[in-house]
Amino acid sequence: MTQEPRYRRIAEELRKAIIEHAYGPGGRLPSEGTLAEQYAVSRGTIRQALMLLRHDGLVTSRRGTRRVVLDDAPVQDFAQMQSFARWARSIGEVPGGLVIRQGWYPADAEEQRSLRIGDDARVLRVLRLRRLSGRPAMLERTSYPEAVGAIVEPLRTDTVSVTEFLERGGVYVADAEHTIDLVRADAEDAEHLECEVADPLLRERRRTTDPAGVPLEWSEDRYLPGSIAFVVHNSLASTPLTRQHMMPGAGSDFGSGSGSGSGSGSES
Amino acid sequence: MTQEPRYRRIAEELRKAIIEHAYGPGGRLPSEGTLAEQYAVSRGTIRQALMLLRHDGLVTSRRGTRRVVLDDAPVQDFAQMQSFARWARSIGEVPGGLVIRQGWYPADAEEQRSLRIGDDARVLRVLRLRRLSGRPAMLERTSYPEAVGAIVEPLRTDTVSVTEFLERGGVYVADAEHTIDLVRADAEDAEHLECEVADPLLRERRRTTDPAGVPLEWSEDRYLPGSIAFVVHNSLASTPLTRQHMMPGAGSDFGSGSGSGSGSGSES
DNA sequence: AAATCGAAGTTGTATGGCCAACACCTAGTT
DNA sequence: AACTAGGTGTTGGCCATACAACTTCGATTT
Numbered sequence: 215m216t217q218e219p220r221y222r223r224i225a226e227e228l229r230k231a232i233i234e235h236a237y238g239p240g241g242r243l244p245s246e247g248t249l250a251e252q253y254a255v256s257r258g259t260i261r262q263a264l265m266l267l268r269h270d271g272l273v274t275s276r277r278g279t280r281r282v283v284l285d286d287a288p289v290q291d292f293a294q295m296q297s298f299a300r301w302a303r304s305i306g307e308v309p310g311g312l313v314i315r316q317g318w319y320p321a322d323a324e325e326q327r328s329l330r331i332g333d334d335a336r337v338l339r340v341l342r343l344r345r346l347s348g349r350p351a352m353l354e355r356t357s358y359p360e361a362v363g364a365i366v367e368p369l370r371t372d373t374v375s376v377t378e379f380l381e382r383g384g385v386y387v388a389d390a391e392h393t394i395d396l397v398r399a400d401a402e403d404a405e406h407l408e409c410e411v412a413d414p415l416l417r418e419r420r421r422t423t424d425p426a427g428v429p430l431e432w433s434e435d436r437y438l439p440g441s442i443a444f445v446v447h448n449s450l451a452s453t454p455l456t457r458q459h460m461m462p463g464a465g466s467d468f469g470s471g472s473g474s475g476s477g478s479g480s481e482s
Numbered sequence: 483m484t485q486e487p488r489y490r491r492i493a494e495e496l497r498k499a500i501i502e503h504a505y506g507p508g509g510r511l512p513s514e515g516t517l518a519e520q521y522a523v524s525r526g527t528i529r530q531a532l533m534l535l536r537h538d539g540l541v542t543s544r545r546g547t548r549r550v551v552l553d554d555a556p557v558q559d560f561a562q563m564q565s566f567a568r569w570a571r572s573i574g575e576v577p578g579g580l581v582i583r584q585g586w587y588p589a590d591a592e593e594q595r596s597l598r599i600g601d602d603a604r605v606l607r608v609l610r611l612r613r614l615s616g617r618p619a620m621l622e623r624t625s626y627p628e629a630v631g632a633i634v635e636p637l638r639t640d641t642v643s644v645t646e647f648l649e650r651g652g653v654y655v656a657d658a659e660h661t662i663d664l665v666r667a668d669a670e671d672a673e674h675l676e677c678e679v680a681d682p683l684l685r686e687r688r689r690t691t692d693p694a695g696v697p698l699e700w701s702e703d704r705y706l707p708g709s710i711a712f713v714v715h716n717s718l719a720s721t722p723l724t725r726q727h728m729m730p731g732a733g734s735d736f737g738s739g740s741g742s743g744s745g746s747g748s749e750s
Numbered sequence: 751a752a753a754t755c756g757a758a759g760t761t762g763t764a765t766g767g768c769c770a771a772c773a774c775c776t777a778g779t780t
Numbered sequence: 781a782a783c784t785a786g787g788t789g790t791t792g793g794c795c796a797t798a799c800a801a802c803t804t805c806g807a808t809t810t
Contacts, residue, residue, distance in 0.1 A: 246760075257796090261762090275693075275761075276762090278801070279804075281760095284691075284695050388544075392716070394662055395712070427552050440664075444662045444714075447658070450656050488764080513790060514791070515790080529791090545790075546792095548790065
C-alpha cells in the first residue's frame, strides 16, 4: 500500500472544499499559518499543497494578501486527461472502446523518433474507436513499444480502459506531451467516425513517458468536432502551453486530403 | 528594477545549458547537492529551480536517481505564449498586426461572465488581423474591460505588440486559460484570412487575468490551419490540460456555419 | 476631506536539518 | 552463472526558522 504524501491529501481536501464552494468564488482561503494549524503540519507542507491548486488555476497567489478562489475551476486530475474512459465517466457519459485492428509492425521513422527506439524494433499498432454513450467520438491510432505492447496485446477488443489495465500491470505514466491541431478525415476516419472524407477533425498527437523518461505510448487521436474542446491553464508559475510553427506539409496532413501520415493500421 | 529571485535565475541558466545540449539529451544533471555548491545556495533553492524545469517537461524527476534531460524540450516562456508578436519573432518570422475595427460597446452576456463585470459595464472590442511574414495567419477578436481598454484604445492601428505596450503601462498578466477547438469560417473570417466561408479554423478562446485574479482580456482567436499547432505538457506534478465536453450547439459555432457566437465586431 | 504614515497580517525567498524511499553498483553467496 | 545482500548516492517529504516584500486598513496629519 503506497501512502499518498500529506501535501497531496491536503490539496485534495482543499480542492474538494473549493469545488463545493466552501470559500467562494471570489472568497479567500485561510492563511497558510491557519491551515498549518488546522492540519497540524508545517507551513511548508501547506505551501506544497497550495502550489498544486495554483498550477491548476484554482486559486491566485500573490504576496501580501490571502489566496483568492477563482471560479470556472477546472475539475480534473492527471488520470482523467490520461484516460478517455475515466474522462467520459467523469462527465456522465458511458465510455465505449473497440479495437478495430491490431498487430505488430516494424517501427517506422516517426515511431522510432517518438518512442526513442532503434530501427530494428517493432511496435504494437492498435486502431481503436472510442464512443461516448454510443456515438462515435474519436478514432485512436496508438503505437506501443515492445514491452508495453506485450501487456496490451492480450486485452479483449472491447476493453474500455487500457490505461487502468496498464496501471495494474505496473506501468505508470508520469509525463505526457500533447500536440493539438487540425486535419481532414481520410477514408478510414470517415468510415469509423461516420463522417465524410475531408471533413475537418481535431487532432491530438500524444506521447506519454514513465518516470524515467522512457516513452510508453505514441498516439494520434482524431476527434469529431462539436462536442469536445481542450482547456489549458498556464501562468507565470508554470508554462505548459506553447505554440508550434509547422513548415507547410511537414507533420501536418492538412490539405493533403488522403492522409499520408504517421498512421498505424494502413497495412492489410 | 525588480530583482529576479535566485531560483529563477538559476533555472534560466540551467535551461540555457540544457538547450545548448550541455548535458544531453539523455544525459544526467548534476545532483542537487553538487548544484547547491556550484551556485553557493542551499539545496532548497536548487530544488525550486529544478521544479520549474520539471513542470516544463525539460527534465525528469524521480527518487533515487539523478535528473535526466529530455529531448524535444519546448523552448518557450510565458511571455511567448502570451504575445503573438514575441512568438513570431522567436520562430524567425516577422509579426504583423493591423486593427480592422475598434470601438466601445456595452458588454454582452459572455463578456460579462468572462471579464466578471456588471451588466452596465462597457468593453473595448478590437478586431485584429495577425500576419506571419506578410501572410494572414490569425484573426483576433478581443474584448478589454474599461481600465485596460483605456490603455489600448489610443494605440496605432498597426501596433505589432499590444502585450509589450501593456507591460510598460503597468498591466501584468499572471494567468491565462485557453480553450482550443474547431470552428468554421464566417464571412468576416473568410474575407480577412483569405479563405472560403465554412473552411475549418483552429479556435483559441483565451482569458487572461492579473495576479489578483482580475480579468484583463477576453479573446477569440481563429488560426488558419496548416501552419500552427498547440503543444501542451502535463505531468503528475501539474495537470494544466483538460478535456471539455460541450453540449451540441452550446459555446461552439461548429456546424452553424454563420457564426452566431460571442464575437465582437459584428456591428457596423 | 484628502493625503500620509505606520502597524499588522500574509505570502515569497532562502537556509538548514533530518529521515525515508528508491536506484545503482559491488561484493559475496549460492 | 545467477542470485542475494548491503552500502552508497540521490531525490522526496517534512519540519523549523528568519527575513523580505507586499497588501490592507486604521490612525494621524495636513
